[in-house]
Amino acid sequence: MNAIWEAARGALGLIASGDPTLGAIVLLSLEVSLSAVVFATLLGLPLGAAIAVGRFPGRRAVVVLLNALMGLPPVVVGLFVYLLLSRAGPLGSFGILFTPPAMVIAQTILILPIIAALCRQAVEDAWIEYEEQLRSLGARAGGAALTLVWDIRFSLLTAVLAGLGRASAEVGAVMIVGGNIDGVTRVMTTTIALETSKGDLPLALSLGLVLIALVVALNAAAHLVKDAALRRYG
Amino acid sequence: MELMPRALLALAAAVLIAPAHAQQRFITVASTTSTEQSGLFKHLLPIFEKKTGIQVRVVALGTGQALDMGRRGDADVVFVHARPLEEKFLAEGFGVRRFEVMYNDFVLIGPKSDPATVAGARDIVAAFRKIRAAQAPFVSRGDRSGTHFAELELWKAAGIDLAKEKGPWYRDTGQGMGPALNSASGMNAYILADRGTWLSFRNRAELAVLVEGDRLLFNQYGIMLVNPAKHPSVKKELGQTFIDWVISPEGQKAIAEYKIGGEQLFFPNSGK
Amino acid sequence: MILPLRIENLTYVAGGRTIVDRLSVAIEAGPSTIILGANGAGKSVLMRLMHGLLAPSSGEIAWSERDPERRRRRQAMVFQRPVLLRRSALANVAYALKLARVPRAERERLAAEALESVGLMHLAHRPARVLSGGEQQRLALARAWALHPEVLFLDEPTANLDPSATREIERVIQAFDAAGTKIIMATHNLGQARRLGDEVLFLHQGRLAEHGPVDRFFSQSASAEAAAFVRGELPWN
Numbered sequence: 127m128n129a130i131w132e133a134a135r136g137a138l139g140l141i142a143s144g145d146p147t148l149g150a151i152v153l154l155s156l157e158v159s160l161s162a163v164v165f166a167t168l169l170g171l172p173l174g175a176a177i178a179v180g181r182f183p184g185r186r187a188v189v190v191l192l193n194a195l196m197g198l199p200p201v202v203v204g205l206f207v208y209l210l211l212s213r214a215g216p217l218g219s220f221g222i223l224f225t226p227p228a229m230v231i232a233q234t235i236l237i238l239p240i241i242a243a244l245c246r247q248a249v250e251d252a253w254i255e256y257e258e259q260l261r262s263l264g265a266r267a268g269g270a271a272l273t274l275v276w277d278i279r280f281s282l283l284t285a286v287l288a289g290l291g292r293a294s295a296e297v298g299a300v301m302i303v304g305g306n307i308d309g310v311t312r313v314m315t316t317t318i319a320l321e322t323s324k325g326d327l328p329l330a331l332s333l334g335l336v337l338i339a340l341v342v343a344l345n346a347a348a349h350l351v352k353d354a355a356l357r358r359y360g
Numbered sequence: 361m362e363l364m365p366r367a368l369l370a371l372a373a374a375v376l377i378a379p380a381h382a383q384q385r386f387i388t389v390a391s392t393t394s395t396e397q398s399g400l401f402k403h404l405l406p407i408f409e410k411k412t413g414i415q416v417r418v419v420a421l422g423t424g425q426a427l428d429m430g431r432r433g434d435a436d437v438v439f440v441h442a443r444p445l446e447e448k449f450l451a452e453g454f455g456v457r458r459f460e461v462m463y464n465d466f467v468l469i470g471p472k473s474d475p476a477t478v479a480g481a482r483d484i485v486a487a488f489r490k491i492r493a494a495q496a497p498f499v500s501r502g503d504r505s506g507t508h509f510a511e512l513e514l515w516k517a518a519g520i521d522l523a524k525e526k527g528p529w530y531r532d533t534g535q536g537m538g539p540a541l542n543s544a545s546g547m548n549a550y551i552l553a554d555r556g557t558w559l560s561f562r563n564r565a566e567l568a569v570l571v572e573g574d575r576l577l578f579n580q581y582g583i584m585l586v587n588p589a590k591h592p593s594v595k596k597e598l599g600q601t602f603i604d605w606v607i608s609p610e611g612q613k614a615i616a617e618y619k620i621g622g623e624q625l626f627f628p629n630s631g632k
Numbered sequence: 633m634i635l636p637l638r639i640e641n642l643t644y645v646a647g648g649r650t651i652v653d654r655l656s657v658a659i660e661a662g663p664s665t666i667i668l669g670a671n672g673a674g675k676s677v678l679m680r681l682m683h684g685l686l687a688p689s690s691g692e693i694a695w696s697e698r699d700p701e702r703r704r705r706r707q708a709m710v711f712q713r714p715v716l717l718r719r720s721a722l723a724n725v726a727y728a729l730k731l732a733r734v735p736r737a738e739r740e741r742l743a744a745e746a747l748e749s750v751g752l753m754h755l756a757h758r759p760a761r762v763l764s765g766g767e768q769q770r771l772a773l774a775r776a777w778a779l780h781p782e783v784l785f786l787d788e789p790t791a792n793l794d795p796s797a798t799r800e801i802e803r804v805i806q807a808f809d810a811a812g813t814k815i816i817m818a819t820h821n822l823g824q825a826r827r828l829g830d831e832v833l834f835l836h837q838g839r840l841a842e843h844g845p846v847d848r849f850f851s852q853s854a855s856a857e858a859a860a861f862v863r864g865e866l867p868w869n
Contacts, residue, residue, distance in 0.1 A: 212432050212433075212434050213432055213433035213434050213591055213593055214431075214432040214433055214434070215432075218433070218434075218593075219593075221593065223434055224388060224417065224419060224434070255715060256715055258680075258685055258709075258711065258715075259709075259711060259715035260715075261685060262683065262685065262708065262709045262711075263708075263727075263728050263731050263775075264704055264705070264731045264732065265731055273717070273727075277717050277718050305417075305419035305420075306419070306420070307417045307418060307419060308401070308402070308418065310417050320397075320538075322538075322539070322542070323393070323397070323535075323536055323537075323538030323539045323542070324397050324538045324557075324560060324561065324562065325538055325541060325542055325545070325560075325561040325562040325563035325564075326562045326563075327562070327563055358759065359718040359719070359759045359761070
């Protein structure tokens with residue numbers, strides 16, 4: 127308990143100090159995870175909606191698989207992307223291993239199933255309400271699905287936040303594909319891992335609290351946006 | 361509400377385009393976690409960068425993994441401390457030439473209570489035998505690192521066949537130096553560590569240096585350029601510049617100047 | 633013209649139950665048609681079959697227009713619960729027009745006209761979902777009517793509304809009827825049937841038990857089931 131209290135004081139101290147190295151690490155963490163969320167959302171929402179309203183052979187298997195992929199271990203994703211981007215691998219010539227784009231790619235793959243699966247569930251539930259009316263008005267399946275996604279966008283925010291949470295929290299993928307290079311690919315989670323392994327547990331704990339505070343702040347902001355929008359649009 | 365998506369897209373695009381404007385010249389060096397955690401690079405690399413404008417990006421792994429990174433062509437230079445493994449790397453044709461850079465030493469860390477009564481002696485092989493006899497808890501890195509390799513050599517020198525004689529007292533953790541020290545600290549166990557990581561390790565609990573100074577604990581570092589014949593993408597000029605600097609009098613001086621708490625960690629010996 | 637509609641031996645089976653049973657009827661342009669029947673008699677399913685939301689298990693639904701796309705455009709349906717998008721009232725109507733490929737320039741004008749016709753113009757820019765139940769249903773009607781369909785299906789449109797909202801909806805329906813739209817409406821509400829209907833289709837357990845002018849249905853119903861229904865003695869199946 128005392129350690130946590132000390133860490134809380136340490137966390138406030140870190141934030142107040144305005145240390146530029148810490149600032150750079152926080153900024154990179156946000157850049158990487160938010161970018162991954164953007165891409166995973168752009169890909170995942172249409173994917174989830176399509177599976178939700180589509181009727182095709184093997185659909186149930188696809189749904190089960192998509193749900194299961196929500197639990198993809200980050201370190202496995204990291205390994206997979208590493209093998210792809212390694213010079214010895216198929217995409218090595220792009221030379222993006224050990225750079226932030228590699229981390230964005232790995233995190234996008236990691237959280238895409240989360241956003242797609244949660245979107246699928248939300249759209250499937252809403253489809254029950256909307257389907258007849260939309261079909262009566264003459265909407266085709268594809269267009270109807272996208273109209274639905276836009277209409278339930280505030281509920282889908284939860285799916286997006288789930289993805290953001292997973293991306294900000296993981297260390298396995300970004301460690302392997304980023305290499306935790308000082309000043310280049312070091313993010314909050316890999317820094318915490320590094321300080322822990324160096325035995326500097328108080329610093330690691332303080333950084334951990336800073337990270338948690340950051341994610342809480344992001345979630346709170348999203349919540350406020352959602353509330354304001356709900357009041358406007360019903 | 362419509363501004364947000366656009367702003368986020370711009371952000372994402374910026375991150376992806378970033379490498380394009382990392383026009384600064386850089387090399388990728390595969391090294392070991394113990395070297396990085398000793399803090400040597402934080403001291404050394406800015407000096408090199410200031411002089412040459414070349415950014416050195418260090419990926420820190422275990423020695424085995426670092427050499428594998430070189431084999432895959434994902435690094436330009438490898439800088440590790442396990443001579444037999446380095447020679448194998450060279451023999452396989454993945455390295456151009458090996459240069460000695462510096463040495464540090466390993467120390468036997470253990471609980472102050474010292475159940476195997478090894479403290480104060482210089483003979484590391486005898487200490488290992490005593491630990492085995494007492495079945496005192498011993499943490500091994502088990503991760504194909506230089507330190508792990510050195511540890512295995514010592515068991516061999518003590519005539520102990522680990523495969524037969526290991527028991528619950530021998531904890532093979534598969535971790536880097538720092539995490540392994542954390543485990544040893546938590547278990548009050550013996551562990552072989554490099555002095556550098558030990559000096560910067562903060563979570564000592566009941567642990568202390570019990571045996572040091574034996575010649576067998578001498579830990580030599582070597583540096584090699586990854587062979588551009590095997591991997592054309594290797595930045596051979598920039599990589600060689602770094603190697604040349606590290607073994608030059610200027611680089612060697614910088615290495616010697618690195619201290620923790622007034623104690624020098626690494627002893628340059630490139631002989632150049 | 634998509635009417636008249638000829639239905640031959642229409643059957644719909646689902647979950648092992650026969651919900652519509654060999655139903656044959658001719659629906660002509662002109663008189664407003666009320667579909668009556670107890671719960672589970674098959675009213676809603678019949679309307680959905682006619683509108684094309686469900687496919688028959690057997691039998692024929694023959695409109696006078698062969699092309700399915702043209703056929704769909706000439707129909708619209710209002711459901712018991714209005715399903716509106718999270719947009720303004722005007723935008724909801726405009727969305728329907730967009731689906732019908734009405735050019736953008738005309739959409740707003742036509743949408744405004746539709747809102748005007750149901751008396752909702754003053755709420756045009758209010759979010760549709762914050763409107764009252766009655767207003768929402770009127771909006772659904774405006775949306776359905778914006779394309780001037782030939783046939784308007786209504787599935788128990790006032791079942792969830794209070795009496796004054798119900799009266800407003802009925803006024804709108806009567807106006808559409810007077811303007812020439814064919815009304816096909818399912819309802820429980822006998823008073824409503826009398827007020828709005830010209831002819832009655834009475835369904836009992838999926839079969840067409842009676843078909844005739846509304847006055848005759850209420851005063852001298854031919855079948856025993858119809859008589860029981862009118863008296864309010866609805867037999868449970």
